[in-house]
Amino acid sequence: xxxxxxxxxxxxxxxxxxxxxxxxxxxxxxxxxxxxxxxxxxxxxxxxxxxxxxxxxxxxxxxxxxxxxxxxxxxxxxxxxxxxxxxxxxxxxxxxxxxxxxxxxxxxxxxxxxxxxxxxxxxxxxxxxxxxxxxxxxxxxxxxxxxxxxxxxxxxxxxxxxxxxxxxxxxxxxxxxxxxxxxxxxxxxxxxxxxxxxxxxxxxxxxxxxxxxxxxxxxxxxxxxxxxxxxxxxxxxxxxxxxxxxxxxxxxxxxxxxxxxxxxxxxxxxxxxxxxxxxxxxxxxxxxxxxxxxxxxxxxxxxxxxxxxxxxxxxxxxxxxxxxxxxxxxxxxxxxxxxxxxxxxxxxxxxxxxxxxxxxxxxxxxxxxxxxxxxxxxxxxxxxxxxxxxxxxxxxxxxxxxxxxxxxxxxxxxxxxxxxxxxxxxxxxxxxxxxxxxxxxxxxxxxxxxxxxxxxxxxxxxxxxxxxxxxxxxxxxxxxxxxxxxxxxxxxxxxxxxxxxxxxxxxxxxxxxxxxxxxxxxxxxxxxxxxxxxxxxxxxxxxxxxxxxxxxxxxxxxxxxxxxxxxxxxxxxxxxxxxxxxxxxx
Numbered sequence: 001x002x003x004x005x006x007x008x009x010x011x012x013x014x015x016x017x018x019x020x021x022x023x024x025x026x027x028x029x030x031x032x033x034x035x036x037x038x039x040x041x042x043x044x045x046x047x048x049x050x051x052x053x054x055x056x057x058x059x060x061x062x063x064x065x066x067x068x069x070x071x072x073x074x075x076x077x078x079x080x081x082x083x084x085x086x087x088x089x090x091x092x093x094x095x096x097x098x099x100x101x102x103x104x105x106x107x108x109x110x111x112x113x114x115x116x117x118x119x120x121x122x123x124x125x126x127x128x129x130x131x132x133x134x135x136x137x138x139x140x141x142x143x144x145x146x147x148x149x150x151x152x153x154x155x156x157x158x159x160x161x162x163x164x165x166x167x168x169x170x171x172x173x174x175x176x177x178x179x180x181x182x183x184x185x186x187x188x189x190x191x192x193x194x195x196x197x198x199x200x201x202x203x204x205x206x207x208x209x210x211x212x213x214x215x216x217x218x219x220x221x222x223x224x225x226x227x228x229x230x231x232x233x234x235x236x237x238x239x240x241x242x243x244x245x246x247x248x249x250x251x252x253x254x255x256x257x258x259x260x261x262x263x264x265x266x267x268x269x270x271x272x273x274x275x276x277x278x279x280x281x282x283x284x285x286x287x288x289x290x291x292x293x294x295x296x297x298x299x300x301x302x303x304x305x306x307x308x309x310x311x312x313x314x315x316x317x318x319x320x321x322x323x324x325x326x327x328x329x330x331x332x333x334x335x336x337x338x339x340x341x342x343x344x345x346x347x348x349x350x351x352x353x354x355x356x357x358x359x360x361x362x363x364x365x366x367x368x369x370x371x372x373x374x375x376x377x378x379x380x381x382x383x384x385x386x387x388x389x390x391x392x393x394x395x396x397x398x399x400x401x402x403x404x405x406x407x408x409x410x411x412x413x414x415x416x417x418x419x420x421x422x423x424x425x426x427x428x429x430x431x432x433x434x435x436x437x438x439x440x441x442x443x444x445x446x447x448x449x450x451x452x453x454x455x456x457x458x459x460x461x462x463x464x465x466x467x468x469x470x471x472x473x474x475x476x477x478x479x480x481x482x483x484x485x486x487x488x489x490x491x492x493x494x495x496x497x498x499x500x501x502x503x504x505x506x507x508x509x510x511x512x513x514x515x516x517x518x519x520x521x522x523x524x525x526x527x528x529x530x531x532x533x534x535x536x537x538x539x540x541x542x543x544x545x546x547x548x549x550x551x552x553x554x555x556x557x558x559x560x561x562x563x564x565x566x567x568x569x570x571x572x573x574x575x576x577x578x579x580x581x582x583x584x585x586x
Contacts, residue, residue: 015453016163016453016455016456017162017164018443018453019162019164020162020163020164020166020456021442021443021453021454021455021456021459022439022440022443022456022459023153023164023439024153024164024165024166024456024459024460025291025439025456025459025460025463026146026149026150026435026436026439026463027150027153027154027164027165028171028291028292028294028295028298028460029146029150029294029298029435029463030146030147030149030150030151030153031150031171031295031298032294032295032296032297032298032299032302033143033146033147033150033298033299033302034147034150035295035296035298035299035302036143036298036299036300036301036302036303036306037143037144037147037302039299039302039303040131040302040303040306040307041128043114043303043306043307044127044128044131044310047114047115047118047119047123047124047310048124048127050115050119051119051120051121051123051124052124056116056119057119057120057121059116059119060116060117060119060120060123060314061120065116065117066113066116068116069109069112069113069115069116069117070109070112071112072108072111072112072115072116073105073108073109073111073112073113074105074108076108076111076112077101077104077105077108080104080108081101081104083179096554096556099556099559099560099563100555100556100559102559102563103555103558103559103562103563106562106566107304110304110307110308110311111307113311113315114307114310114311114314117311117314117315118307118310118311118313118314120314122314122317123310123313123314126313130309130310130312130313130320131306131309131310133324134324134327134328134331134421135327135331135421135422135424135425136306136309136421138331138425139305139424139425139428142428142429142432143302146432153165154168167289170288170289171289171291171292171295172292173288174287174288174289174290174292175287175292175295175296177210177287177288177292178287178292178293178296180210181210181285181286181287182284182285182286183282183283183284184282184283184284184285185280185281185282185283186204186280186281186282186283187278187279187280187281188202188269188278188279188280188281189276189277189278189279190222190269190270190271190276190277190278190279191271191276192271192273192274192275192276192277193270193271193272193273193274198228198270199223199225199227199228199229199268199269199270200268200269200270200271201228201266201267201268202266202267202268202269202281203266204259204266204267204281206259206261206283207285208254208257208261209288210285210286210287210288211250211283211284211285212249212250212284212285212286213247213248213249213250213283213284214247214248214257214258214259214281214282214283214284215245215246215247215248215280215281215282216240216245216246216258216259216279216280216281216282217240217244217245217246217279217280218240218242218277218278218279218280219242219277219278220242220271220272220273220275220277220278221239221240221241221242221272221273221277222239222240222269222270222271222272222277222279223237223238223239223240223269223270223272224237224238224239224240224246224258224259224267224268224269225237225238225267225268225269225270226260226262226265226266226267226268227265227268228268234260234262234265238258246258259281290457291457291460294460294464297464305424309421312417316410316413316414318405318406318407318410318414319409319410319411319413319414319417320414320417321406321414322401322406322410322411322413322414322415322418323414323415323417323418323421324418325418326384326388326414326415326418326419327418327421327422329388330380330384330388330418330419330422331422335380335383336380336422336426339376339377339379339380339426340376340426340429340430342376343372343373343376343426343430343433344430344433346368346369346372347369347372347373347430347433347434347437348433348437350364350365350368350369350372350437351365351437351440351441351444352444354448361441361445362438362441362442362445362462363547363550365437365438365441366434366438366462366465366466366469366543366547367543367544367547369434369437369438370434370466370469370470370473370543371473373426373427373430373431373434373470373473374473374474374476374477376426376430377423377426377427377430377473377474377477378476378477378480378481378500378504380422380423380426381419381420381422381423381477381478381480381481381484382480382481382484382496382497382500383493383497384419384422384481385415385416385419385481385484385485385487385488385496386484386487386488386491386492386493386496386497387493388415388418388419388488389412389415389485389488389489390488390489390491390492390493390496391493393489393583393585394492396585398411398585399585402585408577408580408581409577411580412485412489412573412576412577412580413573415485416481416482416485416573416576419481419485420478420481423474423477423478423481424474427470427473427474427477431467431470434466434470435463435466435467438459438462438463438466439459439460439462439463440459441462442454442458442459442462443459465546465552465553468543468552468553468558469543469546469547469553471558472541472542472543472553472558472561473541473543475541475561475562475564475565476538476541476565478565478569479536479538479541479565479568479569479572480500480503480504480538482568482569482572482573482576483500483503483536483568483572484496484500485572485573485576486572486573486575486576486579487499487500489576489579489580489583490579490583503535503536504538506531506535507535507536507537507538507539508538508539508542510531510532510535510537510538510539511532511537511539536564536568540560540561540564541561541565
């Protein structure tokens with residue numbers, strides 16, 4: 001998205017109140033959450049309506065349903081892919097498009113399978129209840145709190161002189177334009193100059209209100225004009241050489257644009273050479289409020305989380321019951337609240353703690369905050385896996401559960417899903433605390449350095465560059481939790497914690513170990529390569545390099561890490577089922 005990679009805004013300072021600069025980016029998130037809740041409620045109602053169609057409802061109880069869900073997922077992914085702009089698909093080589101395509105297919109699969117398996121008669125009876133119980137209930141409370149927070153900001157802006165939310169209508173009006181803007185390349189072939197040297201008219205539909213920049217270049221010498229005849233010229237023609245490039249940006253006057261902007265006028269090009277001229281016109285446009293794209297991203301995340309919860313109940317009701325029981329048991333323990341409190345206090349300390357980095361404290365705030373959340377969530381996940389599985393096996397509780405019509409694979413997968421939802425809850429709550437801190441940090445740094453207050457767009461940009469880091473940290477915690485679940489089927493709690501700690505340390509040092517043993521003995525190289533093959537390379541989930549370089553995380557990197565995470569989770573679950581299948585519970 002353009003707001004993630006835009007040059008840091010033309011106006012870097014503002015005279016707005018500091019509350020506006022701090023809270024307006026969070027208002028964008030709250031509105032996106034509200035939009036996601038509305039879409040999710042409409043989808044639940046759609047599932048209810050589909051359940052009344054007997055042929056469609058019957059799909060959820062047979063293998064044909066999986067085929068239909070797969071077809072829907074493929075069709076939806078193909079439709080989205082064909083409408084994506086080229087810049088969103090990544091580099092021309094296969095690596096980025098393939099990774100993005102796989103991630104898109106996974107997202108569409110959630111929607112496709114939800115349409116089929118959440119439209120059963122059983123799911124119609126329970127309605128919204130899966131979204132109000134357990135972790136889903138806490139996530140819902142968090143979401144509604146954020147929506148109420150955003151609504152309060154809007155009411156304050158409308159009823160007082162403190163305009164925290166200004167130009168809300170412009171932000172909403174920019175939502176459709178998110179899909180209609182971006183980078184567009186127009187290539188035109190101009191025939192060689194004839195006897196009369198005619199100008200060729202070019203049809204261009206340009207909205208200068210949305211246009212950020214344009215570049216015109218040609219492989220041969222051409223002339224740009226605003227009319228076909230010399231007598232009709234409003235301004236002098238422009239000569240463009242074969243090695244030259246004409247650039248116009250929004251910072252310049254519109255009169256300086258090489259393309260005529262008057263109503264009814266067209267760009268005319270004359271080829272001065274004796275062979276075809278290939279003229280390339282590159283247009284870069286963006287919505288008036290670029291940050292409106294965060295509405296859609298936040299809403300999509302809310303919808304996917306909600307559909308994931310519903311899909312778990314629709315596809316695996318027995319495993320879902322185990323997951324729900326695991327969540328209730330772990331949330332009742334004091335460890336969860338203690339870790340949440342520690343995380344909140346740590347983030348607040350990082351906010352006001354001076355790192356002496358000469359104006360770059362926000363980078364350390366992001367790095368330390370994300371790392372703290374990841375470590376606390378990982379400890380919660382490993383502790384919950386070792387306690388809820390190993391202790392239930394040792395205490396014969398697992399035998400009692402499996403005496404009911406619950407298979408062993410439902411027990412293991414249900415335990416993992418329950419712990420995963422706890423991790424997600426921790427990341428959502430502590431992540432929001434981190435985003436509030438990141439949004440305020442540029443204001444705090446400006447005050448500490450006696451500088452002018454930055455614009456709210458910079459705070460929003462910092463927030464949106466932090467969210468991918470939280471996502472990758474969640475992936476890392478999920479991988480370690482999945483490994484812990486597999487180990488908990490055989491190892492006691494203390495041994496599980498020790499092994500997972502060793503995997504965490506080695507996983508973050510794997511690349512360094514392999515590179516440092518290139519010139520060592522063959523046995524040392526073999527051991528290093530073996531460790532790098534078996535142990536997950538957790539450095540893949542690190543955001544430190546991007547934070548230090550002040551770069552945005554590309555979607556292709558997120559897609560690749562998501563695929564890597566899912567592969568390790570599937571491998572861990574397969575190992576867990578193998579280890580637990582013949583475990584003597586008596």
